[in-house]
Amino acid sequence: MYDIKRIRRDFDEILSAVEKRGKGDFGLLEIRDLEKKRRDILVLVEQLRNEQKTKSRLIPQFKKEGKDAMALLEELKSLSSEISLLDEQLKEVECSFEELLYYVPNTPHDDIPLGKGEDDNVELRRWAEPRVFDFEAKPHWDLGVERDFLDFERGAKVVGSRFTFVKGACARLERALMNYFLDFHTLSGKYTEIGSPGVANRQAMTGTGQLPKFIEDMYHCTEDDYFLIPTAEVTLTNFHREEILPKEDLPVYITAFTQCYRREAGSAGRDTKGIIRQHQFGKVELVKLVEPKSSFEELEDMVSDVERLIQSLELPYRVIELCSGDVGFSSAKTYDLEVWFPSYDNYREISSCSNFLDFQARRCMLRYRNEEGKVEFLHTLNGSGIPTGRCLAAIIENNQTEDGKIRIPKVLRPYMGGLDEI
């Protein structure tokens, strides 16, 4: 969300930045008009209110002196009705103004590549060569079923499509991933582990930008107006919502493992095989709340944390910088990390690290007190660090042996009771 004042002051700059997404002005022109209208009414209302306050203070005085206050009361009555009339107009304008504002995406950062979509993203670097198999490598969905590790049919029976049971040693491996990822980020003392709720209210979902625009993608508990979280980004970023943090508390680095729930509304027919795209998946998420001046450095630092994690798992990956047409709604700059999948003969996203600048912070009222004692919005960042499901699929595929076993990466063996394969 944008600062109203900034929309007024730097309107052309914001407009041209948002237009780099290649999808129009996102209602900015209308927003500007409404904002002007809002202020016109506001000034009037406030003048009248001041008059009302001043004059009604005279009433007790009149009473004390035994003077007749009838004329004054009449005047105040009409003043009051005038105010409530204008107030209604004001509320109306403010509502539509705010509603529109929530649908405007963040401004893509200046230095990211210009482009229309996925194809214009830029590959920055690769790590490790994809393995060359001397036998026919199986996709994880085949191998998983053969080994009785993954049960898609029962997942569909008990819930529906895109829900899967994970069994036996494979379930243990996924649990090992969860523990390893959390340990990786927290044992260094860098990130603080949080146990997080798996649902969030409407305000929180609006704070990080999932609502109002992407309501179709969310599982909604209508009884309570709660939403299953699509990522721990929601609960972690909202953790300090409406707070003013002392400067000494910064930067805030937090992480959580949660289940994530996504309706995948627009994804019918994509990745229907395997556990690449599920309605529910486990993920360790990283969130940073930082001072504005350091947020881009913090993004690089976050990416390198995730890279080291993937390297430790010995999975080949590449780093992609998203172009202006592909960068997410709330993000100003995003790096995607993609891991090699033999079954796709390609890299697939396993982590996405973004700098949101103050976009989410404004929606969440996430602030801190700077050196001069002034209150200022924080910058927020997040990144997957990393999902257990996709990572499990990647390990199954990349580490399979000719006889259908899965080699356990060295760093995971302590979490697997010393097993080197399953």
Place this chain on the structure above:
RNA sequence: GGAGAAGUACUCAAGUGGCUUAAGAGGCUCCCCUGCUAAGGGAGUAGGCUUCGAAAGGGGCGCGAGGGUUCAAAUCCCUCCUUCUCCGCCA
């Protein structure tokens, strides 16, 4: 889920419609007095949002949240949230 109580600023807390333009105390900041410390005296301490203004400086909102009644609401009414106590249920 049922019954009750509560929510006012950093903390405690007064406040049953206009004399509150939110008292008082503690804490905190500064000053005076002290050789230092304690005690004592004095001054300051409502943050945030927003709006007008080049600035200085005005104005509006704010007592858990949102509505309502009224010329006027911390105060009266309604809905909701949170906390506490008791009962019920439950991993």
